[in-house]
Amino acid sequence: MRHIRFLSEELGPRPAGSDVLEQGCDYVLEALQAAGYDNARKIRYELPNGKILANITATRAGRSDEEIVLAAHLDTVPNSPGANDDASGVAAILELAEILADAEPPRSVRFAVFKSEETLEDYDVHGFGSLQFIEALEPEAIEKIRAACWLDKIGAGPTLKVMHIEDTPAGLAKHLQTLARRRGMQPKLIAAKRWSEEMAFEDRGIPTAWIEYGPAPQLHQPEDDIANVEQEKLAAIGALVHDWILEEPAP
Numbered sequence: 001m002r003h004i005r006f007l008s009e010e011l012g013p014r015p016a017g018s019d020v021l022e023q024g025c026d027y028v029l030e031a032l033q034a035a036g037y038d039n040a041r042k043i044r045y046e047l048p049n050g051k052i053l054a055n056i057t058a059t060r061a062g063r064s065d066e067e068i069v070l071a072a073h074l075d076t077v078p079n080s081p082g083a084n085d086d087a088s089g090v091a092a093i094l095e096l097a098e099i100l101a102d103a104e105p106p107r108s109v110r111f112a113v114f115k116s117e118e119t120l121e122d123y124d125v126h127g128f129g130s131l132q133f134i135e136a137l138e139p140e141a142i143e144k145i146r147a148a149c150w151l152d153k154i155g156a157g158p159t160l161k162v163m164h165i166e167d168t169p170a171g172l173a174k175h176l177q178t179l180a181r182r183r184g185m186q187p188k189l190i191a192a193k194r195w196s197e198e199m200a201f202e203d204r205g206i207p208t209a210w211i212e213y214g215p216a217p218q219l220h221q222p223e224d225d226i227a228n229v230e231q232e233k234l235a236a237i238g239a240l241v242h243d244w245i246l247e248e249p250a251p
């Protein structure tokens with residue numbers, strides 16, 4: 001909640017390319033460094049309008065060479081403080097990073113916070129930051145990624161959804177559904193239509209799932225503020241993802 005408060009109240013709307021978004025970026029980077037991640041860094045990229053942005057990434061090394069990615073986005077639409085969409089996901093990533101600071105999980109965990117996932121004005125491009133992130137990785141680095149899980153809008157809304165894109169495998173989403181049920185949650189498994197022509201992880205053959213509560217109240221509105229966010233929901237999703245990170249992967 002502390003991270004959400006800072007991002008949504010102290011900073012407020014954080015559209016791609018804005019100075020406020022850069023302040024948010026520094027905040028996330030410093031939080032990861034404060035949690036002991038010497039490898040926390042920015043990966044620069046260029047928006048279609050020529051502005052330079054940077055995604056943020058840090059990795060907790062695991063016992064094997066395999067890696068899983070936790071993804072969220074820091075940017076918002078121009079008129080919304082984005083407490084639920086998606087300061088909630090960013091906050092969960094920062095909290096998990098802190099909890100895992102001294103852990104050695106079975107697989108490495110890469111925390112990825114993207115900077116331009118909302119539709120870019122004038123370009124009708126969605127998910128631009130995550131595409132730039134994956135395109136900047138070497139083929140060997142992509143090969144190591146065994147799964148990606150998005151945390152986007154996890155703090156408000158009636159129904160827990162675990163989604164996969166309908167023309168990609170459902171395996172990871174089903175697995176997360178099983179883990180959630182073990183914790184007494186009742187997530188809906190949803191095969192979602194693509195909302196972007198190209199999906200960063202899915203289109204590189206990486207098993208990918210999206211966790212959210214929906215329908216998200218006040219989505220993209222000025223009212224998506226911290227009063228909109230329920231701490232219990234964040235805690236439940238955090239615990240679920242923590243279970244997933246620490247489990248031994250199936251051979």
Ligand SMILES: [Zn+2]
Nearest residue numbers: 085086152153
């Ligand atoms: Zn979002």
